[in-house]
Amino acid sequence: MAIIRPFKGIRPKKELVEKIASKPYDVLNEKEARAEAAGNNLSFYHVIKPEIDFPDGYNVYAPEIYTKGKSNFDRMVQDGVFFKDKTDCLYIYAQTMKGRRQFGIVAAAAVDDYFNDIIKKHELTRPDKEEDRKNHVRVSKLNYEPVFFAYPNVPALDKIVAGVVQAPAEYDFTADDGIRHEFWVISDGATVNQMVDLFAGIPATYVADGHHRTAAAALVGQELRKAKPDYSGKESFNFFLAVHFPDNQLAIMDYNRVVKDLNGLSNEQFLDSLRKSFLVETVGAAAYRPARLHEFSMYLDGQWYKLTAKTGTYDDADPIGVLDVTVLSKQILEPILGIQDLRTDKRIDFVGGLRGLGELERRVNSGEMKVAFALYPVTMKQLIDISDSGKIMPPKTTWFEPKLRSGLILHSLED
Numbered sequence: 001m002a003i004i005r006p007f008k009g010i011r012p013k014k015e016l017v018e019k020i021a022s023k024p025y026d027v028l029n030e031k032e033a034r035a036e037a038a039g040n041n042l043s044f045y046h047v048i049k050p051e052i053d054f055p056d057g058y059n060v061y062a063p064e065i066y067t068k069g070k071s072n073f074d075r076m077v078q079d080g081v082f083f084k085d086k087t088d089c090l091y092i093y094a095q096t097m098k099g100r101r102q103f104g105i106v107a108a109a110a111v112d113d114y115f116n117d118i119i120k121k122h123e124l125t126r127p128d129k130e131e132d133r134k135n136h137v138r139v140s141k142l143n144y145e146p147v148f149f150a151y152p153n154v155p156a157l158d159k160i161v162a163g164v165v166q167a168p169a170e171y172d173f174t175a176d177d178g179i180r181h182e183f184w185v186i187s188d189g190a191t192v193n194q195m196v197d198l199f200a201g202i203p204a205t206y207v208a209d210g211h212h213r214t215a216a217a218a219l220v221g222q223e224l225r226k227a228k229p230d231y232s233g234k235e236s237f238n239f240f241l242a243v244h245f246p247d248n249q250l251a252i253m254d255y256n257r258v259v260k261d262l263n264g265l266s267n268e269q270f271l272d273s274l275r276k277s278f279l280v281e282t283v284g285a286a287a288y289r290p291a292r293l294h295e296f297s298m299y300l301d302g303q304w305y306k307l308t309a310k311t312g313t314y315d316d317a318d319p320i321g322v323l324d325v326t327v328l329s330k331q332i333l334e335p336i337l338g339i340q341d342l343r344t345d346k347r348i349d350f351v352g353g354l355r356g357l358g359e360l361e362r363r364v365n366s367g368e369m370k371v372a373f374a375l376y377p378v379t380m381k382q383l384i385d386i387s388d389s390g391k392i393m394p395p396k397t398t399w400f401e402p403k404l405r406s407g408l409i410l411h412s413l414e415d
Contacts, residue, residue: 001118001199001200001201001202001203002113002118002119002151002199002200002202002203002204002205003109003110003112003113003118003199003200004090004105004107004108004109004110004195004196004199004242004244005088005107005108005110005196005239006088006089006090006107006108006186006192006196007088007089007107007108007236007239007411007412007415008084008085008086008087008088008089008412008415009084009085009089009091009106009185009409009410009411010077010082010083010084010085010142010409010410010411010412011082011083011084011085011408011409011410012081012082012407012408013080013081013082013083014170014171016042016081017171017173017183017407017408018173018175019040019042019043020042020043020044020081020407020408021044021173021175021181021405021406021407021408022036022037022043022044022045022048022405022406022407023036023403023405023406024048024145024210024403024404024406025048025049025133025145025406026129026212027403030049030051030052030060033045033049033052034052037052042076042081044144044406044407046069046072047069047072047073047076047144047407048069048136048144048145048406050065050066050068050069050072051065053068053072054068060132061128061131061132061135063135066135066136066138066139066140067139069136069139069140069144070139070140073140073142073144082410084412085185085187087187088192089185089186089187089192090105090106090107090186090191090192090195090196091105091106091107091183091184091185091186091409092104092105092106092161092164092165092182092183092184092186093105093106093181093182093183093243093404093408094165094169094180094181094182094183094184095179095180095181095182095402095404096179096180096182097178097179097180097401097402098178100251101249102245102249102250103161103165103245103246103249104148104243104244104245104404105157105161105195105243105244105245106146106241106242106243106244106409107195107196107199107242107244108236108239108240108241108242108411109147109149109205109239109240109241109242109244110238110239111217111218111221111222111225111237111238111239111240112233112238113205114214114215114218115218115222117204117390118203118204118205119149119204119205119206119207119214120204120205120206120207120387120388121207121211121214121387121392122206122207122383122386122387122391122392122393122397122398123207123211123392123393123395123397124211124392124395125211125212125215126212126343129212130212130215130216130219131216132212132216133212133213133215133216133217134216134219134220136216137216137217137220137413138220138223141237141412141413141414142410142411142412142413143213143217143240143241143410143411143413144406144410145210145213145241145404145406146210146241146242146243146404146406146409146411147207147209147210147213147214147217147240147241147242147243148207148208148209148210148242148243148245148400148403148404149205149206149207149208149242149243149244149245150205150206150208150244150245150246150247150250150380150383150384151199151202151204151205151206151244151245151246151247152202152203152204152246152247152384153246153247153248153249154198154201154202154246156198157195157198157199157246158246160191160194160195160198164184164186164191165182165184167184169182169183169184170183170184170185171183171408175405179402181405181408183408183409199244204387204388205242205244206247206383206384206387207387208245208250208383208398208400209398209400209403209404214240214242217240217241218240220237220413221237221238221239221240221413224237224413225237225238236411236412236413236414236415237413237414239411240411241409241410241411243404247380247384248380250380250400251377251400251401252377252378252379252380252383252398252399252400253352253353253354253377253399253400253401254290254353254374254375254376254377254399255325255350255351255352255353255375255377255378255396255397255398255399256350256351256352256353256360256372256373256374256375257328257333257348257349257350257351257372257373257375257396258348258349258350258351258360258363258364258368258369258371258372258373259333259337259339259347259348259369259370259371259372259373260346260347260348260368260369260370261337261347261370262337262370262371263336263337263338265336267300267301270300270336270371271305273336274307274332274336277309277310277313277331277332278296278307278308278309278310278313278331279307279308279310280305280306280307281305281306281307281308282303282304282305283297283303283304283305283306284303284304285302285303285304286304287299287304287357287358287361288304288305288306288357288374289357289374290306290324290374290375290376291376292376293322293324293376294308294309294313294314294324294327294376295307295308295309295376296308296309296324296327296328296373296374296375296376297357297373297374298371298372298373298374299357299360299361299364299371299372299374300364300370300371300372301364302365309324309327309331313327313330313331314326314327319382319385319386319389319391320386320391320393320394322382323378323382323386323393323394323397324375324376324378325375325378325393325394325396325397326394328373328375329342329394332373333348342394342395342396343395349363349369350395350396351363351372352399352401353377353399353401354399354401357374360372360374377399378393378397378398383398
């Protein structure tokens with residue numbers, strides 16, 4: 001059963017939170033982070049992407065990168081920008097995007113739950129990215145950024161959250177992208193204990209976004225256990241920072257693909273190859289979005305096409321075989337375009353649904369890419385089914401929005 005724990009959160013002063021809050025480290029590149037942090041020495045990018053304080057081209061994995069992130073954060077603490085709550089608390093973090101509101105419970109998740117598969121995963125991690133986040137945790141002894149978890153909806157928890165958010169929020173701001181962020185502190189011991197007990201009845205939680213941060217946090221906790229063989233299990237390093245959202249409040253956006261070339265085929269040869277597995281219909285110049293599972297849209301030479309997968313190209317009884325990312329790979333990317341490894345092949349790139357179909361058109365029209373594919377979004381049920389089955393989704397399958405803002409709360413491993 002799922003374990004959560006209250007903790008003494010490290011948080012920014014209310015009047016400074018909007019200047020501090022940043023997007024997660026992996027949502028934008030170094031150049032974009034430099035631009036967003038320009039002229040703002042309180043931006044949390046100075047902590048989670050401290051390479052922006054070094055010259056262009058600097059080795060982002062150099063040891064001094066991690067010590068710089070820690071020193072930047074230590075400076076903000078010394079300047080009174082951040083403070084630590086005096087009692088163990090839980091927190092509520094609400095996000096509103098285009099009228100849809102979701103409420104997450106901020107708590108410390110258990111390292112043991114990660115290794116005992118109570119916290120379930122659906123993606124593989126890359127060792128280099130995992131090591132990068134581990135180094136940040138090792139040097140700072142902090143979880144700088146929360147991970148994004150889902151849990152099966154519990155009406156009793158919904159009721160408690162609904163009561164908490166009747167009070168004015170501790171933080172309440174709308175970021176430049178139009179997403180509203182609200183944050184409440186739960187310091188009442190009885191309410192905290194009730195929420196912890198309710199979580200203890202949840203059989204599993206699910207990593208929605210942040211597999212590398214989750215793995216890094218759990219593995220560093222394991223390292224600290226080995227350094228202290230007589231650990232009790234109650235130390236802070238046995239836990240890490242997570243925001244838990246009920247699954248019925250979450251929505252997954254499409255995660256689309258663009259490919260540099262047609263693997264030596266002409267347009268007509270390529271279209272003929274597609275017809276073996278798909279009903280191919282020309283839609284025209286207006287962007288077309290897939291309307292259902294096993295329907296794709298494709299942009300090629302200024303034209304949108306509707307591709308409907310034929311029976312036999314998918315397996316609705318299999319958690320992986322039902323996914324449209326699987327159909328695309330097995331019927332188009334591998335046999336026709338010669339792309340065998342989505343993680344390493346430089347001929348393919350991935351575009352999150354938030355960027356819209358116009359981004360697919362732009363990248364093809366510019367000549368950078370030859371063809372684009374838009375997919376119908378994965379559902380939360382599919383994600384949970386795959387996680388429960390112990391299988392792994394193909395790379396770049398799910399795109400969650402809105403993203404958690406970093407810098408609203410941190411968790412210390414040294415309490």
